[in-house]
Amino acid sequence: MIDYLLYVILPQVLHGLVWGTVIAFIALGLTIIFGLMDIVNFAHGEYYMVGAFMGYTVMSVIPNFWIAVPVAVASVALLGLFTEFILFRRLYGREPIFHLLLTFGLGMMFREAAQLIWGAETKRMDVPVTATIEMLGTVYPVYRLLILGIGICVILLIWYVLKHTGAGSKIRAVAQDRTMAWALGIKVPLIYTSVFMCGVALAGFAGVLMSPINFVYPTMGIDVILRAFIVVVIGGLGNVMGALLASLLIGEVEALASIWISPTIAETLVFVILIVTMIVRPAGLFGKAGER
Amino acid sequence: MAKLNSGPNLKKTFLIHAIILSALAVLPFFLNGYHQKLAVEAIILSVFAMSLDLVMGYAGIATFGHAAFFGIGGYAMGVMLKFLFPSLWLGLIMAGFCTAILAFFIGFVSIRAKGIYFAILTLAFAEVVYRIIFHSYNTPLGGSDGLVGVPTPMLHFWLFDVDLTKTINFYWVAVAFAYLSYLICRLIVGSPFGSILSGIRENENRVPFLGFNVKWTKVTTFVLAGIFAGFSGAMFTAFKTYADTEQLSFLLSGKVIVMGLIGGIGTLVGPMIGAVVITILESIVSTYVRAHHLITGAIFVIVVIFMPKGLLGLFARKDRNNNGS
Numbered sequence: 001m002i003d004y005l006l007y008v009i010l011p012q013v014l015h016g017l018v019w020g021t022v023i024a025f026i027a028l029g030l031t032i033i034f035g036l037m038d039i040v041n042f043a044h045g046e047y048y049m050v051g052a053f054m055g056y057t058v059m060s061v062i063p064n065f066w067i068a069v070p071v072a073v074a075s076v077a078l079l080g081l082f083t084e085f086i087l088f089r090r091l092y093g094r095e096p097i098f099h100l101l102l103t104f105g106l107g108m109m110f111r112e113a114a115q116l117i118w119g120a121e122t123k124r125m126d127v128p129v130t131a132t133i134e135m136l137g138t139v140y141p142v143y144r145l146l147i148l149g150i151g152i153c154v155i156l157l158i159w160y161v162l163k164h165t166g167a168g169s170k171i172r173a174v175a176q177d178r179t180m181a182w183a184l185g186i187k188v189p190l191i192y193t194s195v196f197m198c199g200v201a202l203a204g205f206a207g208v209l210m211s212p213i214n215f216v217y218p219t220m221g222i223d224v225i226l227r228a229f230i231v232v233v234i235g236g237l238g239n240v241m242g243a244l245l246a247s248l249l250i251g252e253v254e255a256l257a258s259i260w261i262s263p264t265i266a267e268t269l270v271f272v273i274l275i276v277t278m279i280v281r282p283a284g285l286f287g288k289a290g291e292r
Numbered sequence: 293m294a295k296l297n298s299g300p301n302l303k304k305t306f307l308i309h310a311i312i313l314s315a316l317a318v319l320p321f322f323l324n325g326y327h328q329k330l331a332v333e334a335i336i337l338s339v340f341a342m343s344l345d346l347v348m349g350y351a352g353i354a355t356f357g358h359a360a361f362f363g364i365g366g367y368a369m370g371v372m373l374k375f376l377f378p379s380l381w382l383g384l385i386m387a388g389f390c391t392a393i394l395a396f397f398i399g400f401v402s403i404r405a406k407g408i409y410f411a412i413l414t415l416a417f418a419e420v421v422y423r424i425i426f427h428s429y430n431t432p433l434g435g436s437d438g439l440v441g442v443p444t445p446m447l448h449f450w451l452f453d454v455d456l457t458k459t460i461n462f463y464w465v466a467v468a469f470a471y472l473s474y475l476i477c478r479l480i481v482g483s484p485f486g487s488i489l490s491g492i493r494e495n496e497n498r499v500p501f502l503g504f505n506v507k508w509t510k511v512t513t514f515v516l517a518g519i520f521a522g523f524s525g526a527m528f529t530a531f532k533t534y535a536d537t538e539q540l541s542f543l544l545s546g547k548v549i550v551m552g553l554i555g556g557i558g559t560l561v562g563p564m565i566g567a568v569v570i571t572i573l574e575s576i577v578s579t580y581v582r583a584h585h586l587i588t589g590a591i592f593v594i595v596v597i598f599m600p601k602g603l604l605g606l607f608a609r610k611d612r613n614n615n616g617s
Binding site: 040087090091096097098100101102104105106107108109110111112113115116226229230233237264265267268271272274275278279282283 | 354356401402404405406407408409411412413415416417419420423424427543546549550553582583584585586588589590591592593595596597
């Protein structure tokens with residue numbers, strides 16, 4: 001029994017935490033962008049994919065993971081700046097369904113472009129930290145714990161920026177009432193652009209961090225975006241804390257369920273959780289009552 | 293908008309319909325084999341796009357999982373033709389039956405959510421359907437390989453036997469199918485029921501005060517749209533002689549919305565034209581460019597940015613209150 005807990009359950013719980021953190025990276029960007037500018041970014045997973053591919057490219061030139069990470073994140077942020085400036089800016093104030101469609105088309109373009117540039121075959125990066133650690137008799141790779149640690153730091157940083165800095169209070173002001181914020185002299189377009197950049201950069205960061213664990217391929221964004229969507233809806237669209245908790249929930253459910261049932265069915269289980277949530281609480285598990 | 297039974301205009305409408313139908317009837321004589329096939333596909337897809345218009349254009353509900361009905365209709369037809377009895381009629385009945393049940397279930401559950409939540413919920417449902425079929429390796433459905441080797445159906449029409457293996461015959465059947473579907477949908481939106489639908493689109497909160505049930509009207513529309521999508525998916529499978537998971541994917545759900553947008557939703561004819569335009573464009577682009585999704589995606593982006601007029605008024609107001617921010 002104890003053995004079962006230690007050797008089967010514990011690694012899966014940790015896997016679930018790591019996976020949940022990665023989903024949280026993507027879901028946080030998604031939900032903050034939605035909460036602020038009403039954009040449902042269906043192409044968010046593609047920024048994750050671009051992050052992974054940029055990391056891969058840098059690694060094939062300079063085989064140093066710690067150079068690859070910042071370069072990948074920066075290039076995804078640049079891509080975000082570019083797309084926001086050229087495309088999204090034209091759609092502000094329109095209904096979310098338009099953004100869903102715009103980003104749907106954009107995602108198609110990104111996937112196809114990635115396939116043209118890097119090819120359709122899956123790629124794999126070497127794990128930068130190969131060491132393992134023994135915890136209560138279970139051997140666990142340090143790199144995954146590192147992701148978990150980085151994830152916690154980044155999430156704390158986001159929380160700190162949003163709640164305890166001047167920029168954060170400006171962002172919250174714009175999210176609450178953009179017209180009033182504008183009237184008070186806050187540069188709303190600047191806030192939009194920078195938040196969008198940070199949101200997609202977060203996705204790119206997740207992509208490059210996960211690339212040594214998962215494979216890198218042009219459609220990798222789709223697998224992750226659907227989960228992120230689910231997480232964001234379960235947590236309540238625009239709700240940061242909700243997205244965070246829902247990410248961990250989904251990560252754990254998926255990891256633990258795949259002990260007993262096949263991983264593909266565990267994946268479907270995630271959708272079932274979403275459907276049940278929407279029936280019971282249409283505004284999301286952590287959405288406030290009447291907030292829909 | 294030409295209503296079918298609008299007195300003095302009836303003659304004019306009749307004339308227009310007759311001209312369009314005869315033009316469509318002689319069209320295949322000017323096309324080569326490949327283009328005839330493309331025309332059949334475009335016409336079948338136009339019914340799919342029109343079915344979406346019932347929900348999106350008339351009831352004003354954005355749904356992002358419409359491909360589920362198209363795909364399930366296709367699989368229902370495939371199963372009927374391959375394993376039960378190769379008759380087009382029975383296949384269509386089966387497809388209508390299966391999609392009606394599925395649409396009722398999805399619609400009934402999702403209708404509580406509004407605006408963008410409804411769109412995401414239908415997307416999730418469609419993904420569940422997709423995944424279940426995608427992973428059904430050891431069943432007759434064939435998993436990710438799709439249901440292949442579907443025989444071309446027999447079609448007994450009155451006293452005639454139509455040989456559907458000939459593309460040109462299938463073309464005429466498809467035109468008849470599309471025209472009939474259009475007439476039925478036109479009747480639906482022109483009926484008192486259709487007026488309730490437009491009422492829901494314009495102001496959902498007032499409809500209950502007029503004594504109509506919003507929820508059931510929406511669910512009924514969703515089911516009707518699902519059935520027509522299922523019919524069109526069934527015709528698609530009967531024509532292509534296979535059903536695969538691509539017909540279920542969210543990419544198709546997105547594509548059909550863009551088809552509707554291009555043509556202009558809330559008109560029934562618009563989405564049909566949009567479907568034809570997109571199908572032809574995709575075929576042209578994929579002939580000359582290897583990365584045709586790049587161009588298709590760009591077309592979508594351009595459409596959404598520059599041609600949203602039809603949608604703009606429809607989703608205004610309502611979603612404002614529903615996006616939970």
